[in-house]
Amino acid sequence: MVRMNPRTGLVDVGRLDGNAAAGVLSGLFRVDLTAAVVACRRCGERGPFAEVVAELDPDGLIVLCRGCRHTLLTYVHGPGGASLSLDGLGAIELPATE
Numbered sequence: 001m002v003r004m005n006p007r008t009g010l011v012d013v014g015r016l017d018g019n020a021a022a023g024v025l026s027g028l029f030r031v032d033l034t035a036a037v038v039a040c041r042r043c044g045e046r047g048p049f050a051e052v053v054a055e056l057d058p059d060g061l062i063v064l065c066r067g068c069r070h071t072l073l074t075y076v077h078g079p080g081g082a083s084l085s086l087d088g089l090g091a092i093e094l095p096a097t098e
Contacts, residue, residue, distance in 0.1 A: 021054035021063050025075060028084065031094055039090035040065040040072060049092075 022033040034050040045067035052072060053064040060076035065088070072088040086092075 016054050016056060018048070018050045018052040018054055018063065020056060021052065021061050022049060024056065024061055028075070031097070033092075035095050037091075037093040038072060039093075040067060040070055041088050041090040042070040043068040044090065046091075 019034055025033055034048070036049045037046055038049050038052065039046045043065060045065055047066060051066055053066055053069070055062045055064070059078060060074070060082075062074050063072045064070065065072055070088050072086075074083075074085045076083045
């Protein structure tokens with residue numbers, strides 16, 4: 001269900017941390033992204049994926065750099081399929097698996 005902001009009349013997008021985004025993306029990446037280190041292509045800031053800013057709505061999510069708020073990745077899904085853009089990411093470093 002889409003939540004509307006009563007003051008602005010716009011869709012109320014939930015802003016969370018990277019833990020929420022990692023849950024949505026786990027089906028695509030098949031790994032736990034919360035421990036991954038990501039780098040922003042724009043400002044170069046590096047940090048755990050769990051600490052990024054994530055905006056979620058029923059159609060997908062946008063992940064933002066905590067430092068400069070630049071879009072790191074966008075994931076949109078619907079009846080016709082899904083789209084993933086990683087344009088803002090400079091790197092994703094995954095921890096070694098056992």
